Amino acid sequence: MKTENQKAWLFVLPVLLLVAFNALIPIMTVVNYSVQETFGNNVFFWQGLDWFEQILRSDRFHAALGRQFMFTFLILIIEVPLGIIIALSMPRQGMWVPVCLVLMALPMLIPWNVVGAMWNIFTLPDIGLLGYLMNHTLGITYDMTQDPLAAWITIVTMDVWHWTSLVVLLSYAGLVSIPDAYYQAAKIDGASPWKVFRYIQLPKMKTVLTIAILLRFMDSFNIYTEPFVLTGGGPGNSTTLLSIDLVKIALGQFDLGPAAAMSLIYFAITLLVSWLFYTLMTKDDAE
Amino acid sequence: MAKITLDGLRHSYLPNPSGPADYALKEINLDWQDGGAYALLGPSGCGKSTLLNIISGLLTPSDGRILFDGTDVTRLPPNQRNIAQVFQFPVIYDTMTVRDNLAFPLRNRGVDEARIAARVAEIATMLEVEPMLDTRAAHLSPDNKQKISMGRGLVRDDVNVVMFDEPLTVIDPHLKWKLRSKLKELHQRVRATMIYVTHDQTEALTFADQVVVMQEGEIVQIGTPVELFERPQHTFVGHFIGSPGMNILPAEADGQRVRFQGHDIALEGAVTGSGGTAQVGVRPEFVTLADTGVPARVRKVSDVGRHAVIEAMAGDTPIKAVVDRTDVTQGSEVHLAFRPDQTRLYRDGWIATEAAT
Numbered sequence: 001m002k003t004e005n006q007k008a009w010l011f012v013l014p015v016l017l018l019v020a021f022n023a024l025i026p027i028m029t030v031v032n033y034s035v036q037e038t039f040g041n042n043v044f045f046w047q048g049l050d051w052f053e054q055i056l057r058s059d060r061f062h063a064a065l066g067r068q069f070m071f072t073f074l075i076l077i078i079e080v081p082l083g084i085i086i087a088l089s090m091p092r093q094g095m096w097v098p099v100c101l102v103l104m105a106l107p108m109l110i111p112w113n114v115v116g117a118m119w120n121i122f123t124l125p126d127i128g129l130l131g132y133l134m135n136h137t138l139g140i141t142y143d144m145t146q147d148p149l150a151a152w153i154t155i156v157t158m159d160v161w162h163w164t165s166l167v168v169l170l171s172y173a174g175l176v177s178i179p180d181a182y183y184q185a186a187k188i189d190g191a192s193p194w195k196v197f198r199y200i201q202l203p204k205m206k207t208v209l210t211i212a213i214l215l216r217f218m219d220s221f222n223i224y225t226e227p228f229v230l231t232g233g234g235p236g237n238s239t240t241l242l243s244i245d246l247v248k249i250a251l252g253q254f255d256l257g258p259a260a261a262m263s264l265i266y267f268a269i270t271l272l273v274s275w276l277f278y279t280l281m282t283k284d285d286a287e
Numbered sequence: 288m289a290k291i292t293l294d295g296l297r298h299s300y301l302p303n304p305s306g307p308a309d310y311a312l313k314e315i316n317l318d319w320q321d322g323g324a325y326a327l328l329g330p331s332g333c334g335k336s337t338l339l340n341i342i343s344g345l346l347t348p349s350d351g352r353i354l355f356d357g358t359d360v361t362r363l364p365p366n367q368r369n370i371a372q373v374f375q376f377p378v379i380y381d382t383m384t385v386r387d388n389l390a391f392p393l394r395n396r397g398v399d400e401a402r403i404a405a406r407v408a409e410i411a412t413m414l415e416v417e418p419m420l421d422t423r424a425a426h427l428s429p430d431n432k433q434k435i436s437m438g439r440g441l442v443r444d445d446v447n448v449v450m451f452d453e454p455l456t457v458i459d460p461h462l463k464w465k466l467r468s469k470l471k472e473l474h475q476r477v478r479a480t481m482i483y484v485t486h487d488q489t490e491a492l493t494f495a496d497q498v499v500v501m502q503e504g505e506i507v508q509i510g511t512p513v514e515l516f517e518r519p520q521h522t523f524v525g526h527f528i529g530s531p532g533m534n535i536l537p538a539e540a541d542g543q544r545v546r547f548q549g550h551d552i553a554l555e556g557a558v559t560g561s562g563g564t565a566q567v568g569v570r571p572e573f574v575t576l577a578d579t580g581v582p583a584r585v586r587k588v589s590d591v592g593r594h595a596v597i598e599a600m601a602g603d604t605p606i607k608a609v610v611d612r613t614d615v616t617q618g619s620e621v622h623l624a625f626r627p628d629q630t631r632l633y634r635d636g637w638i639a640t641e642a643a644t
Contacts, residue, residue, distance in 0.1 A: 184345050185378040189439060190366040190395035199380045199391075 027267075033260035051261035061262065063237070064245040065269075071241055072220045075159045079216060080209070082160070083167025087175055088201070090168070101172075104165045112162075116229025119158040144231060148238035151231050155239055158226060163216060170212040174205035210281045214274060221270050242266055289356040289447040291319040291342065291480065296351035298337055304349065311337045313504040315351070319448070319482065324474045326495030327484045330527070334504040335484045339450050342482070344368045355447050371440035372450045376457055377432035381425040385416060388424050389438050396443075410438045413473060430462045437466075441473060448480040455490065467493060488528050492516075500524050516570075517629075522636045525568050531596060531607045533568050538632070540565035540639075545632055548602055550581050553627035556641035563634040569625045571596065574608035576615065577624035581606070585619050599623060 034051055036044040055061050090100050125131040125143045134142040144151040186196045224243035233240035250259030296315040307313055312334045327335045340346040344365035352361045360368050380388050389407045411417045414434045440449050455463045474481050483494050491498050492512040500508045508520040519525035525533030538547045545552045552567055583599035597608045597615055632639045
């Protein structure tokens with residue numbers, strides 16, 4: 001039987017205060033907006049759960065949510081295997097290690113709006129390196145400002161370029177922590193390269209991969225800056241992800257109530273999926 | 288199972304070794320007999336793990352050949368040599384059950400399932416791990432994990448040699464003894480050639496029929512535990528084996544006459560060779576307190592139970608003696624006598640007396 005030590009609260013309290021100011025209080029103001037209607041001048045009317053109902057029933061929200069899940073699904077299914085493959089082919093020792101690590105880290109160091117701007121210019125049909133090459137040299141019509149498919153290919157490629165490194169670096173950290181004896185034992189046991197991956201490398205990478213997937217899920221699900229700068233949600237609404245739609249409602253139309261309700265639903269979905277994923281991934285270890 | 292021959296084996300980790308100092312292994316010629324239990328004993332960094340990795344094929348030697356039953360395997364990778372190796376830290380396939388772990392080396396070689404089941408059951412019985420066969424290996428305690436690693440090494444019955452690289456390092460002391468006797472028992476049952484690398488003399492002496500002592504990339508002596516204890520071929524062996532180690536005393540050798548601090552020392556046999564740095568070696572077990580002999584002052588008395596270890600200073604040379612009496616007090620003046628048939632001369636570290644007949 002453990003004795004309860006109430007003193008621990010004293011140590012937690014300062015952090016609770018900090019969290020209150022940087023998270024709880026801002027969220028509570030959003031909660032406040034989400035149940036009221038305002039016409040300006042700081043006059044509010046009680047609205048109950050109407051906004052939530054309205055958002056959850058709206059086709060516009062469903063479409064944005066669908067695009068959001070599609071985007072996250074696409075980037076995860078590309079970035080995770082690609083990241084693992086790159087990590088596996090990186091050298092484990094020698095002078096190329098730091099070179100590879102720096103090259104891998106570079107895309108992540110670039111500010112997000114710069115990434116968006118870079119890819120925008122890169123893909124412009126008339127002046128962009130890629131855009132010009134595709135349209136004028138190879139003769140393939142490629143214009144992300146006109147063609148939804150081109151826009152999707154561009155934002156997914158941009159995210160893969162920007163964030164695969166994260167999966168690579170985390171997987172690599174998992175890989176280098178495997179003692180040589182495991183590889184030697186596998187050799188002596190006569191294991192094939194596939195079995196080495198399946199029974200040694202993958203299990204040892206599992207923890208870091210869980211973190212990588214979780215981070216990539218949250219970040220891509222909440223992504224805003226890069227697609228905003230790159231496509232602005234267009235052409236039409238084809239790349240209007242949840243966050244972009246949310247900003248359109250909140251700042252474009254200045255519908256504070258619906259925007260607040262939507263952001264709470266958005267938050268709840270992110271939290272729910274993260275929790276489900278984490279619970280499923282760590283269930284094995286707890287048994 | 289096979290006889291293993293090491294022929295002129297040398298290894299350097301440097302690309303262009305120039306002098307002997309660049310070699311982790313200097314010229315090894317050795318035969319390991321089929322079915323023997325060998326220990327490879329030496330301090331950390333003496334090259335014993337290098338030698339082991341060369342035999343298993345994880346390393347390719349710079350020079351020399353390795354023969355299994357006369358067939359040259361120097362260039363063969365580990366999986367084609369049909370050997371097994373147990374490492375210092377337990378290697379476990381975390382996601383598999385204990386049963387699948389034990390079956391893994393057999394499955395990789397395409398052995399049929401009925402045969403695998405029989406072998407796994409047999410090994411599990413030997414190691415006393417049957418109750419945990421269907422649990423996930425990740426959740427085992429370190430000693431059980433190491434047992435499973437050993438089991439994977441022993442599960443194939445056609446291996447040429449099973450090698451153990453300091454396998455008891457991570458095991459609790461009270462379990463060490465148990466696992467060690469288990470290994471000894473296993474060796475008697477399976478009769479496979481086993482090579483056991485360790486820096487712990489107790490482990491080496493209890494496990495092996497033959498102990499190979501290494502120092503700085505060289506083999507200094509090969510012998511049974513008794514031979515190593517009684518007649519060390521090199522002062523290093525005298526020091527390294529036995530607790531406390533052999534007394535090594537500076538001496539003057541002049542023909543057949545050997546003196547230590549002016550006292551004539553009687554030796555086991557005739558002195559051989561000449562020149563070099565002469566030293567007299569005698570184990571503390573064969574140093575006694577006497578009325579005449581080398582005078583010394585007692586500096587320390589440690590009562591270790593059945594006997595006492597006395598450390599006395601003869602001039603500025605410390606000499607240790609293992610005696611039954613504990614009435615000697617610190618600071619008292621004593622005379623030390625060396626039993627002649629256990630007293631030897633060493634020249635530049637190597638033995639330089641003929642054995643007593």
